[in-house]
Amino acid sequence: MPSLPDTIRHVDAYRAVWRWHFYAGLLVLPFLILLAITGGLYLFHQEIENAWYRDLKQVQVATTPTLAPSALTQSAQRAYPGTLAKYLPPAAPDKAAQVVIKPDTGDSLSVYVNPYDGHVLGALPERGTLMWTIRxxxxxxxFGPIANGAIEIAAGWSVLLVLTGLYLWWPRGRKQGVISIRGTPAKRVFWRDTHAVTGAVAGFFILFLAVTGMPWSLVWGAKVNQWANGNNFGYPAGVRVALPMSDEHLAHMGQTSWSLEQARMPESAPSHAMGEPIGLDAAVRAFNRLDLAPGYAINVPQSPTGVYTASVYPNDLVRQRVVHLDQYSGQPLLDMSYADYGPLGKALEWGINVHMGQEFGLANQLILVAACLAMVLMSIAAAAMWWKRRPTGSLGIPPMPAARGALRGVMVLMIIGGVIFPLVGASLLVMLVLDLIVQRLTRRDTRRVPSAPVESALEHRPSRSNS
Known part of the structure; x- marks a missing residue:
């Protein structure tokens, strides 16, 4: 049986962790629900869009040969006048060709064309589809860059939420409420156990998704991208070559891999500037000879020094590739794949691919969608548990530990996170100030909630029975 001083130390440590777990939950749970629902849907973005826009993306396979890309783009431009920006060859015999047109006014349109007869099936805003909205x-x-930065903060706090949650869940001699759920939905213990058990199971996935989602973040992701991918035109080590470069970036041309977001576009060689461009048909033949994975997209040149750029990001990470062709000679200027990325770039790209449910096929999708459902359940259980526990007229913030030293472990964890993730560090400082204000207001109120410290102590008391 633990001595009284040991019990007090355990209660103080529990209070310190519980208090900051509560604060992390206040910040993270609303975002966690949003991220879980939208992320779970986006795991199946290809399947959903193929079904949702079936009349545009699917065609009847014909015995006749497909028309030339130039003929398909001309059909699209006749139906929707504007500048040709991008062409996506059919990814399979039963798929439509996709032509991206930039009209004189308004956003770019994705025009879908039957590759066998050139019939225009319809058009959608290029970045206004159902899955682009979910993304x-x-x-x-x-909601702008400030809201986007909030996602970075939420991801960092999610790490604190998981680590403190695992500490609170740890059995410490208990046999009930560890992997089992007690009571009924009418009782708080039911929601406590549901939250704790679900969190213990989903904790690893929350940590993984939080860390692998950081490359897209506003501050941390951008800085790590610069460091990981070098300074010479933004290309990974191993593919830096002496080529004329424009000021345009690959990410501005459309969706690209994380490792190439800052890569600058090469220019067609000046020695060929007086020649005739090879045209889209020849460019497609050249890309096909290079054996790009099906489903690649081609950005067409927009100036005399522009290049044809083909990019593809399939489920198989090894086949991820970006190729730039000189628009006059048709020769590859840069040909980059996953193998060309540096060690950090490869690691982060792999994490991103798993994060998006692509690396391991259907199993990857099903495991992550189960994790997303667990996050929603855990968040609902946390809200129900808090609602049943909170005193009337109060937020029900867990009490401060009697000994301030009990906060040291949590503070060290938060300082490390704040140094690694600057926006998270700034939010931690704000929360520390708010916590000091809460403490001052609490000291003015002489009322106490007797159940909280008793409950905390019981969490640490070894149990010899299942009762």
Whole structure:
């Protein structure tokens, strides 16, 4: 049986961790629900869009040969006048060709064309599809850079939430409420156990998704991207070559891999500037000879020094590739794949691929969607548990430990996180100030909630029975 001083130390440590777990939950749980729902949907973005836009993306396979890319793009431009920006050859015999047109006014359009007869099937805003909307909600991109930065903060606090949650869940001699759920939904213990058990199971996935989502973040992701991918035109080590470069970046041309977001676009060689461009048909033949994975997209040159750029990001990370062709000679200027990335770039790209449910096929998708459902359940259980525990007229913030030294471990954890993730560090400082204000207000109130310290102590008391 633990001595009284040991019990007091355990209670103080528990209070310190519980208090900051509560604060982390206040910040993270609303975001966690949003990220889980939108992320779970986006795991199946290809399947959903193929079904949702079936009349645009699917065609009847014909016995006749497909038309030339130039003929398909001309059909698209006749139906929707504007500048040709991008061409996506059919990824399979039953798929439509996709032509991206930039009209004189408004956003770019994705025009879908039957590759066998050139019939235009319809058009959608290039970045206004159902899954683009889900993706922008997932990153809070709809609400500007400040909201986007909130996702970075939420991801950092999620790490603190998981680590403190695992500490609170740890059995310490208990046999009930560890992997089992007690009571009924009418009782607080039911929601406590649901939250704790679900969190213990989903904790690893929350940590993984939080860390692998950081490369997209506003501050940390951008800085690590610069450091990981070098300074010479933004290309990974091993593919830096002496080529004329424009000021345009690959990420501005469309969706690209994390490792190439800052890569500058090469220019067609000046020695060929007086020749005739090879045209889209020849460019497609050249890319096909280079054996790019099906589903690649081609950005067409927009100036006399522009290049044809083909990019593809399939589920198989090894086949991820970006190729730039000189628009006059048709020769590859840069040909980059996953193998060319540096060690950190490879690690982060792998994490991103798993994060998006692509690396291990259907199993990857199903495991992560189960984790997303667990996050939603855990968040609902946390809200129900708090609602049943909170005193009337109060937020029910867990009490401060009697000994301030009990906070040291949590503070060290937060300082390390704040140094690694600057926005998280700034938010931690804000929360520390708010916590000091809460403590001062609490000291003015002489009322106490007797159940909290008793409950904390019981969490640490070894149990010899299942009762």
């Amino acid at each position: 922008r909600l997932h990153s809070l991109d709809y």
